[in-house]
Amino acid sequence: MTSPKPPAEPTYADRTFRSSAGIVGGVLLLLLVCWIGGDAVFRGEGRVPWLALAGLLTVVPLIVAFTLRPVVSVSERRIKIRNPFRTIAMPWTAVADVRAGYSSELFAENGAKYQMWAVPVSLRQRKKAARHQSRKSLDDPYNRTSVHADVRDSQSRLAAADQAMADMRELAERAKAGVGKSSPSPAATTVSVRWAYEVIAPAVVGLVLLVVLFAIG
Structure with missing residues (x-):
């Protein structure tokens, strides 16, 4: 058997x-x-x-x-950013953070910062998502969510750039958790930049x- x-x-x-x-x-x-x-x-x-x-x-x-x-390609192991004049590729273990302020940015562990032209930030979408969250909190001030409510609704109401950052941050955390506390190999922290x-x-x-x-x- x-x-x-x-x-x-x-x-x-x-x-x-x-x-x-x-x-x-x-x-x-x-x-x-x-x-x-x-x-x-x-x-x-x-x-x-x-x-x-x-x-x-x-x-x-x-x-x-x-x-x-411009395009950003991501997988469970790496991220590849194709900007107008440069292409940056790195594993998630080399990524310190991704943020969307007035533009979408990636911060590498070596201190470098790269913009992501393919993920533009829309302040209009962000304000619309904030209004939705505000109305939702007023409708349910004690956070008593109905059993019939869609738990994915809060995610779907995020602005596109913020949702993309959340997805990328989740992939980065998952990849770093997979590496564990052992010292990463040089290949796991290599950043490739091509003009x-x-x-x-x-x-x-x-x-x-x-x-x-x-x-x-």
Whole structure:
């Protein structure tokens, strides 16, 4: 008779946080810029097509960088932050805290601070959530919750950025609890930072071309 297998540890799929408004705005901006720039390239005369090409080479990467590129990917072991010009990856054991004040920020154990562009803070959402909590406390001043109440309601009423921070903080605490009190290995505290040269290089080239074209008159 075979012994029963121990229950498997729960696994947590990767999650991503992105700004829907940023993506929509980025797509609309790209369409507008490409329409105007393309019209100047094909119908312009003299130096206009070259100026339009240099302008597109400068502006398009920047629009992509600030609207479509930002994303935060998290799993049970690590977090990866893709900002407009940098990508930061680190295990949860290297994370000191995550906060959402006027912007979403990650604080590493080594003292570094990184912003999370993909998780914008909406003060309007935060005020709306605060009003809901205030009304809820007035409706139930003695905290006598009905047995039929949805206990998930307080979580669902958090602002999007605050909810994302709460989820990330929970993952960080779970990962640190799994490591325990033993000294973490160097790999468990390594922070990787990579510059997005695929965005920076074309924007710089386009800007240089614009300067040269304006300089030669």
